[in-house]
Amino acid sequence: MSEIEPRGVLLQVAYDGTNFRGWATQKGERTVEETLKGAISAVDARASAPRGTSRTDAGVHAEAQMVAFDAKLPLPPRGWVLAINQHLPDDVCVRAARLVPTGYAPRFSAKLKRYRYRLLLDRIRDPLVMHRAWRIGFELDIEKMRREAAVIVGTHDFAAFRSASDERKETVRTVSRAILEPTDDIHARGRILSIVVEGNAFMHNMVRILVGTLVDIARGRLPEGSMARALEGRERRLAGATAPGHGLTLEATELLLPEEGVSEPWPQ
Incomplete structure (x- = not known):
């Protein structure tokens, strides 16, 4: 079987930051990035780490944190939204998704x-x-x-x-x-x-x-x-x-x- 070409996925993520130590991964702390990474990996174990637009601080909320990652699983946008949300806690949610080229970095495209x-x-x-x-x-x-x-x-x-x-x-x-x-x-x-x-x-x-x-x-x-x-x-x-x-x-x-x-x- 031929190797599946990776495809970029762009997510709009919302979260209540009350119980997070911010966006960026920190050892021993609950962060949005690490939580989202775990949910994406549960759907596609070969997906890359998420790339966020903004490094929000502890307690800060988001309605439109834009996050990209590269996936191997060939799901449509609807599939990514529904599948990832099944593995997320109540205080963070994927609100929308679209397909983009691999390697797309939203942080540098704002x-x-x-x-x-x-x-x-x-x-x-x-x-x-x-x-x-x-x-x-x-x-x-x-x-x-x-x-x-x-x-x-x-x-x-x-x-x-x-x-x-x-x-x-x-x-x-x-x-x-x-x-x-x-x-x-x-x-x-x-x-x-x-x-x-x-x-x-x-x-x-x-x-x-x-x-x-x-x-x-x-x-x-x-x-x-x-x-x-x-x-x-x-x-x-x-x-x-x-x-x-x-x-x-x-x-x-x-x-x-x-x-x-x-x-x-x-x-x-």
């Missing part, structure tokens, strides 16, 4: 990533949203936050807005949108304020530090104008706190797909 950070504006904790929003129990100057969020739109050096563990030399990034908007939630009844940030690439903890800085400015811990000063100064000490991971969701990812060898997704 045109846009949209993150949504949810703030719960409430003096009292709410157990129904406690894992999906950062509760803010003090007054915020929302208009000041809007003005400061507008400062980061465009191409800037975001060296001040990355974690100490991020040692990459290239720190210039382009943020195409940074807005504040109320978010409908059946549990929160209008008490959720979202900070939506879009761009083509982000550094470690970048969105969480941007959010933490906005909150520190809005509550008066940092003066207005701190966003611009941090961008110009390029030092972490000039920015604000790192917002908790559980309020952040990778909401959407747009990829540049190859011109050939790509199937329609299932479900469409």
Whole structure:
């Protein structure tokens, strides 16, 4: 029997990050990457390891983590969705799949990533949203936050807005949108304020530090104008706190797909 040619598979994966130590495999820890790898291997033992778009942190959620792998088993997209989900726990799920050329790397093909950070504006904790929003129990100057969020739109050096563990030399990034908007939630009844940030690439903890800085400015811990000063100064000490991971969701990812060898997704 002739050897079956491998075929690339691209998945859209959603997960609740509450009980994961983030996306990337870590020894002795429960991670999304390792969980998904086990489910894929249960369907096709010869499949490659999954290649994700974003290395989300512990507690961070995703609606559109894009993941590719190379498979030997000749299943259609519908087959991959249904088969892999049979081997996944309740807090992670393959939402869609399509066929792509082997070796396709979504991390290097991202045109846009949209993150949504949810703030719960409430003096009292709410157990129904406690894992999906950062509760803010003090007054915020929302208009000041809007003005400061507008400062980061465009191409800037975001060296001040990355974690100490991020040692990459290239720190210039382009943020195409940074807005504040109320978010409908059946549990929160209008008490959720979202900070939506879009761009083509982000550094470690970048969105969480941007959010933490906005909150520190809005509550008066940092003066207005701190966003611009941090961008110009390029030092972490000039920015604000790192917002908790559980309020952040990778909401959407747009990829540049190859011109050939790509199937329609299932479900469409």
